[in-house]
Amino acid sequence: MREASLGYLMILPAVAAFGIFSFYPLVKTAYLGFFLAPPTPNLPSKYVGFQQYSSVLGSSQFADDVGRTALFVAFTVPLGIILGLALANLAQKHIRGIRLFRTIFSSTVATSVAVASTIFFTLLNPQIGLLSYAFGKEGGNGILNNPHWALPAVALVTIWQNLGFTFILMSAALQSLPQDVLEASMVDGASSFTRLRQITLPLLSPILFFAVVIGVISGFQAFGQIDLLTQGGPNHASLVLIYDIYQQAFQFNNPGYAAVLSIALFFMLMILTFVQFWFFQRRVSYANG
C-alpha cells in the first residue's frame, strides 16, 4: 500500500491546484450566472435562475460580441498562416546568410502582447506615429479611433506579433516533409506552383489544420492588444467577447452578466480545445507507433 500513498502524495499538489483554480471556479462561474447584479452596489444580488442566461445569450450585444470575435479571428488566422508559410518557404533554401533571415523572421516571438501593442500604439499615434505619418493620417483622430479601422489595426498587430511563432512552426513543418517525394516531383518537371498546390500543401494539411485551431483559440483569448490599443472602442467597434467579460466584471460591477459570457466562452473554447487535443493525441500516437 506504500506505492499507492506515494502516488497520491505526488499527484496531490497538481490536483489540488486544478480543483481550486480550475474546476471549482468553473462551477462557481456557472452559478454566478444565476444572479442579477443589483442596481446599486450596496443591495444584495438577486437570484433569477436561467433568466439571465437566456436574456444575455439572446441579446444583440452578445451576438455582436461573437460576431466581432469571429471577424477578428477571420482577419488574423488566414493571413497570419499565409504570411508565415510564405516566409518559411522563402527561407527554406540553403543560401548564404539564410540563418540571419531566419532569425529575423522568428524574432517577433521575443515580443509579448504588451510590447507589440505598445510599439504599434506609438506607431499609430495620430500626433507622432510614423504609420499615421506614412498613411497621411497625422493630426486627425487616429486610426485606432476610427470605427472601421480599429479592429483591423488590432488584428494587424496580432498578426505581426504571432508571425515569429507561425514562421517557426511552418519552417519545422516544411523541414519535416519527405524530401524524396519533393525531389521526385522536381525530376518529373512539375512547376513550383503545381508542386506547392499538389504536393506540399496536401502534405502540410495536418500542420495547417493545427495552426488554424491554435490560431482560432488564441484569437478568442486575445485581450492585451485590445486593452492597450482600443479598450473595445470606438463605439464598441473592437469589443470582442473577452473584453466585454473584463469590462462587465471589473469595470461595470456586473459579475453575473460577465459569468454568463464566460460560460459561453468556455463552451466555444472547449470545443476548439477538444479538436486540438484530438489532433495532438493522434500525432503523438503516430510518432510513437
Place this chain on the structure above:
Amino acid sequence: MPTADHARRRRIWRKTIRYAVLIVAAAVVLFPVYITVVDALLSPQQITHRPPFLYPPSPHWSSFATAFSQGNLGVYLRNSAIMTLAIVAFELVTSVLAAYAFVFLRFPGRKVLFFVTLATLMVPGEATIIPNYQTINTFGLLNTFPALILPFVASGIGIFLFRQAFMGFPSEVRDAASLDGCGHLKFLFRIVVPINRPVIGAFGLFAFLGAWNQYLWPLVVTQSNSVRTVQIGLRQLSGVSFSQFDVLFAGTVIAAAPIAILLVLFQRQLVAGLTAGAVKG
C-alpha cells in the same frame, strides 16, 4: 556555349530576386522594432520632427534612465522575474511528480485522475477569472506575489508532456533499479529527470514565456507598483503624454530586452518547445 551562359545568367537573376524578396520581407518584419529603438534614442523634439529621423543623429540615452526612475521599470522587471521564476519552478516540480506517479506507480483512481488532468486543458483561465479573483480577494491576497503565482502552480500540458516522455522509459531499467534497492524518489531524481532533461527544458522555456507574457490576470489582481509586472507597467507608461514618448519608447525596449536575450541564448530549445507535438521529430 550560349546556352550554358544563358542558364548561368538565369541562375544569377533568380538568386538576386530571392535575396531582394528576403531583404524586403526582413525590413518589413523588423521595421516596428527598429523604429522603436531609434525613437528611444531621439529627443522628444527629434521624435516630432518631420520628415522623421530614421536613425539617431546624436543618441540620447537619458530616456532609458528616465524609464527606470520615473517609469519604475526596474521594479517591474524584478516583479516579472520573481513571478515567472516561481511559476516555472512550481510547474516543473508539480508536473514531474504527477507524471512520475501516472507512469511508474499503481494506485486506484489513477486513470480517473489523469483524465481530470487532461480535462483542465479544456478550462481556459479567461473563463474562470471572476471566481478566481474572488478567491484571491477572500484570502486577502490582492496585490501580492501569491496572487500572481498561485493559480499557475500546476500545468495540465506539463503533466501530459512529461507523461508521454516518461512512458518511453524502458520498464526493465526501473525493475533493475528497484532490485538494487533504489527507491522511487531516488530513481526519479537520479535517473528519470536527468534523462528527460531536453523535454523538461523545452517545457520550462515554454512555461517561462507564457508566464512572463501574461497580461489579463496580472492586470486584474495587481493595483500597486510594488508587485506590478513589466507588461502591466507598460500599460501604465503608455498613459504618458506624447511629449514624453521617448520614455515610452525606452520602456518598451527595456521590457522586450530580457526575452530577446533569452531567445538568442536558447533558440534551439525554443523551437523544440514551440513545435512539440505539432511536428513529428
